Amino acid sequence: MTSDPNSRRIAVLISGRGTNLQSLIDATRDKRLDATIAVVISNRADAGGLERARRAGIETLVLDHRGWPSREDYDRAIAGELRARHVHLVCLAGFMRRFSDVMLEAFPNAILNIHPSLLPAFPGLHPHRQALEHGVKVSGVTVHLVTSDLDAGPIVVQRSVPVLADDTPDTLAARILVEEHKAYPEAVSIVLAGGWRVDGRRFLRSTTDAGV
Ligand code: GRF
Secondary structure, three states, X not given: OOOXXXXXXXXXXXXXXXXXXXXXXXXXXXXXXXXXXXXEEEOOOOOOHHHXXXXXXXXXXXXXXXXOOOHHHHHXXXXXXXXXXXXXXXXXXXXXXXXXXXXXXXXXXXXXXXXXXXOOOOOOOOHHHHHHHHOOOEEEEEEEEOOOOOOOOOEEEXXXXXXXXXXXXXXXXXXXXXXXXXXXXXXXXXXXXXXXXXXXXXXXXXXXXXXX
């Protein structure tokens, strides 16, 4: 269970540039986050985030999903690598693959994802464009536990930003990204600290959410 406060070994899974990975690396280095990044796994060999991990002296693995016959086989391979490194919490940071039940059952309530919208608004692809097209005045970032439903698991942390009249998807993404880099270390810290439970859809912390 992720609420075991003694285990602080995390993995970060990426597919791209890895700025959220960097925020977790920086937070562990600055002691804002009491965790060890045991391994960074990418499904793409050209993910820029791999270089960030190497620079920080973190082990990297490339597991190309095309090398396995099924989603389940790929998930079994990832779960095996994570277990071999005694990883307790899996942090998806721009990892562009969906997990099957194999990973969800291997890491129950122990996989986090970050999504650049205030879920449940605008799940899936192109959330910034979706937000602008919908005309919302506020958007933001959500860090949530991963379940079998896309971008729909219990919410650990959200941070909001204004949406401005002249925003493009890129300007909105840049404003949200600043908050992403605060939200992910905060969420990982909360989860690793333990003392929380999931009640239906709700992630409840016993200290701050008592009686809620
Ligand atoms: C972030 O916007 C994250 O919320 C989304 O994918 C993007 C990854 O960016 N899931 P980066 O690779 O962490 O810079």
